[in-house]
Amino acid sequence: MTRSPVSPSLLDPRSLPTRIGTTALVYAALVVILAVSAVLVSAQGANLFTPANTVDLLTRSSLLGFLAIGMTLVILCRSLDLSVGYVAALSTVVAATVMAGDPGRIALGVGAALGVCALIGLANGLVVTKLRVNPFIATLGMGLIIKGYLDTNFQGPAGDVPSAFQVFGYARIGLLPVSTVVMLVLAAVAIWALARTRLGHHMYAVGGDAEVARLSGVRVATPVVTAHVLCSVLAGVAGLLLAARFGTGNALVYGNGYELEAIAAVVLGGTYLLGGRGGVAGTIAGVLILATLDTVFNVLAVDPFVKDVLRGTIVIAAVALYARGQLSRAAVRVRFPSGGTPPPEDPPDPPGGPSPRDPEPAVGGAR
C-alpha cells in the first residue's frame, strides 16, 4: 500500500446536502424560466411546447451539453478550459478530412478526431499540473496555438462528412434528437463516475482542497489531467456533432465563443467556479436554461442585440439567486470567492490549528 486509497466517505463530495440543495434550486430555476417563457410565448398567440420548438430546444442543448459536461469536470478540479471552442473546431476538420465522404472511414474519422483532442487535453493537463501554468493562461495559449494551426492549414470548410454520419446531427427518436440522447447518456455516465468511482471522488477532493487531498494520498495530478483529457474529448464530440450537422469541417466555428457559454452553463448549473463542489446534473439544467432562452428569443423574434442584454442579465440574476439560497443555508459562508465580510462569529481555524480544514456544517459528518 504505497498510496492507500482514502476512504471514499472522507473524499465524498462533502457538501452533499448543499449540492443537492443547489441542484434542486437550479432545476427550480429551469422550471420557472420554462413557465415564464411559456406564458410569454402564449401571450404572443404561439405555443412554446410545439414539437418544432421542443426539438429546437433539445438540439440546441446537445452541443452546449457536450462542452459543458467536460467543462464541469475541469472546473470541479479547480481548473478551467478556454480552448474548447478551438478544440471543437479542430475536431470538425480532422473528422471531416479523414472521413473524406467515405462511409467506410467513419470510425477512422471519429477515432482520429477524438484521439487528437485527447492529446490536446493531455497537453493542457500536463502544462497545468507539471509546468504549473495557470489554467486560464495555459488553455488560452493552447487555444491560440490551435487557432494558428487552423488558420494556416484549413482556411474555411474542409473535408466531407458522409451522409451516414450526418445521422448523428439530424436523426431523432420521436421528439428526441439522437445527439441529445448521446449527450444525456454521457451526462449520466459522468454523474455516475463522479459519485461512484475513485477517480470521481478524487476530482472533488483535488478541487476542494488539493493540499488535503495530497496529504490523504491522492495523486493530485491524475484527476486534473484526466479531467482535461475528458474535457477535450467531449469538446471533440461537440465538434463531431457540428461536422455531422454541417456535412463538412469548418475551422471558423472557433469564433462562436463556445468556451464562455460553456462556463456560463456550468456556473448557472450551480457548480462552484473554484472547484470541489457541484456536479453534472446541475450543469445539464444550466444548459437547458440557456437553450430555453435561445429558443424563446427565437420564437419571440427578439432583436439579436437585446438577446445579449437579456442573456447577460438573466445569467447574473440566476447566479445571484443561487448565491442567496446558498447563503441562507449558511453552508458556504467564507468559502465563496467574492465574499464580503465573513460573519465574525465564525472564525476560520487559527493558523497551524489542529485540523487541516475547518469543519463545515454541511460536511455531512463525513469525518
Place this chain on the structure above:
Amino acid sequence: MHVPRVLLAGAAGLALVLSGCTGDASDGAADGNGADLTPEEEWFDQEEFDRQLAQRDIEPEGPEDEPWMQAIEPEWIDTSEWEFDDPGEATVCFSNASVSNPWRVTGFITMEQQVEALQEAGEIGDFQVSDASDDDNQQISDIQAFVDSGDCDAIIISPSTTATMTPAVETACESGVPVVVFDRGVNTDCAVTFIHPIGGYAYGADAAEFLVDSLEPGSRVLALRILPGVDSLEHRWAAAQTVFDDSDLEIIGYEFTDGDGAQIKDLVSQHLQRGAVDGIWMDAGDGAVAGLEAFEDAGQEYPVVSGEDELSFMRKWQEEELEAIAPVYSNFQWRTPVLAASMILQGEEVPEEWVLPQEAVTEETRDELLEVNSGMPSLHYARFGGEDLPGFPEAWEDR
C-alpha cells in the same frame, strides 16, 4: 531546480527563435518578391474568375434605375408551381446569418423597408426573421425551426458559411416551400433562385487593377485583410493575387486586421517605419480611414488606395482628394430576395441564378453618391439602393 529553469528558458527562447526562423523564411520572400502571389487552390477557380471579370462588362437586363431588379444573363425559370392564392396572406421567413457588421446592418434596414413597402401593397403578408449571430449551428437550428413550424410559405436564407449550410438548405427545399438564397451561396441548386452580385473575384480585381493602373512599376503595396477563411473575402484576395502577379508592383505583404481601426493604424504605421508604402489594397473598407490616418501622422503622402463604398472612406476620399477607388459588394442585394419571394408567390418568372450588377465607385460617380447619402451615418454604404423606398432617408439615418 536549475534544470527545469534552464529547460523552460530554453522553451521560451525556442519559441522566440522559432518565430525568428519562420519570420526569416517569409522575410526573404517579402523583401524579394513580396507576398506569395499564388492564390490558394482552395479559393481560386480560374473559370469562375474569368466569368466574373467578363460579367463586369455585360449590360444587365432590367430597369436601369433599379439595379436591384437587374440581372446579368438571366435564365428565367417558371415558378407557377409555387403560386400562392393570396400573396397578401403569405408568410415569408428569413433566416439571417447575422447583423454583426455595418454592411449587414445597412442591408437589413433596406430589406425591412422593402418588406414594409410590399406589405402595404398587399404582396406579402407576415415577415418572420431569425438571426443566427454568425453561428452556423444556430442557423441550421433556425432553418429547421422554420421548416418544423410549418408557418412559412417562402423561406429566404442568407447563409453564414457556404459549405456548412448546404444540408440545412436542402432540408428547407424538401419541405416543399420555395427557397431563396442570397449573398453567399450553398453547394446545392435546390433553391428556386440564388441572388448575388457578381462576386468576390470581381471585387478584388477591381481594386487590384486600379492600383496596377495608378501606380508606377516597382511601387510597394500593402494588403490589409479582415480575417482568413471566409469565402467572399478569400475570393477577393485570390483575385488580387492573380492581378498583382501579372504586374510589376511589389506586394510587401498582407496582414489580418479584424477590421479594427486601431490594429489597422498600428500595422500601417509599422510598415511605414520600415519603408515606403505607395499603395494599399483592402479586402473590405472597414477601417480604411484609420489606415490613411497612419500616413497623416507619419507625415507621409497618401497612398493610392482601394476601400469600399462605405461613407467614411468616400468622404475622406472627397475631402483629401485621394487617388482611390471604392469597389462595391452591392448592398442593394438585400432588397432583391424579398422581391423575388413575392414574385415567386405570384407565379412570376425569376432568374435561376440572379446575378446583380456590381459597379465600383470611381471618382466620376463618387460625388453624386455622396450627395444622395449626405445625411447618412459614416458606416453606411453608398450603393444601398433604398432611395425610392417610403422610409428614405429617416430609416437609415436614425438607426
Place this chain on the structure above:
Amino acid sequence: MSTTRPAAERTPRRNPLSMLSGGTATVALLLAVVFAVIATQNPSFFEGPPLMSFARMAAPLVLLAIGQYFVIVSGEFDLSVGSLVGAQVVIAARLIDGDPSRTLPVLALMLVFGLVVGLVNGLVTTVLKVPSIITTLGTMLILFGAVRYWTGGAPTGELSEAFRLAGRGGIEGVPFLGQLPYALIIAAAATAGAVWLMRSSYGRSLMATGDNDVAAAFSGVRVWRVRTTAFVLSGLMASVAAVLIGGFSGVTAQVGDGLEFTAITAVVLGGVVLGGGRGTVVAAVLGALTVEALFTLFTQLYLPATIQPTVQGLIIIAAVAYASRRGDLRLPERLRRRPGHPTERPLGTSRR
C-alpha cells in the same frame, strides 16, 4: 498578526530581492529579448519617432492592464473591459457627433459611465456574491448588446478633433523624440498613480484581500469595499483607455473586441497571480509592453499572419511556466488559489 502586510510576509524568505522575484524579472527579461530581436530586424526602431509610435499604441493596453491588475490582485477577474472600451467609443461618437463643443461634457460622461459600470460589477460581485467571471461576462454581453441596440447595430456619429487629441496628438518639437504623445504621458501618470496607490493603505488592504480575504476581514479590512473599489478603478482605466483608443483610430464597429483577454494576458505575463495577493503593478505594466512588443515583433518579422496566434500562445505559456518555476515554493497542485481558505497556504512561508 498583521495581515495588512501579507505581500511582504509571504515572500519566500530566502529571496530578499522580492521586488525582482517571480514575474517582474522574467517579464523584464522577456521584454528585453523581444526588443533586442526587434532591433536586429529594424535598427531604426529605437530612434525617437518609431519608439513614440510604439508607446502611443501601447498606452491603452497599459491602462487596461493597470485596471485589470487591481481586480486580479484582489482575487477577481474583469472580463467586461473590452466591451466597455467598445461601448465608450461608440457612445462618445454618437453623442459628440462631430460637434467639438460637446467634447468635454461627453468626456465627463464617459468617466462617470465607466465608474458606474465598475461599481455595478463590484457590487454584484461582492454584495450579491456572484463570481466575478460571471458578473463581468454578463456585463460584457449587456454592454455589447445594449450599445449596438442603441445605435441600431453599427456605430453612428463621429468623434471631434478635440476628442481625438489625447490619443492622436502630442507635444511637438521634443528633442530626439520628435513628438511626445499625450498617450504616453497619460499612461506614465497612471502607472505612477497606481504605484503610489499600491503603497498606500488602500493598496495594502487590496493585496491582503486578494491574499486571504478572511484574514483581511479579521484585521479590519472592509473586503467588499476594497474589492468594489478595484472594479471601479478598472472601469475608470477602461474609460481612459477608450478615450485613447477612440482618439488613436476613430470609430470602427470592432473597436474593443477581445481586449479583455489581451489585458489579462498582459497582467499574467507580468507574473501577477490569478487568484490574487501577488504581483506588482510595475510588472503588469511591463507585461502590457511585452504583449504589445510581441505584436510589433511579429509585424517586423513579416511573420505570416496566420501563424502569429500559435507563436503568441507558445510564448505566453512558456513565459508563465518559467515564472512559476521561479516562485518555487508554491505547491504544484495549487492550480488556482482560493482566497477563502486559510489552511491552504504554501508550506514553508512565514505566516506570523
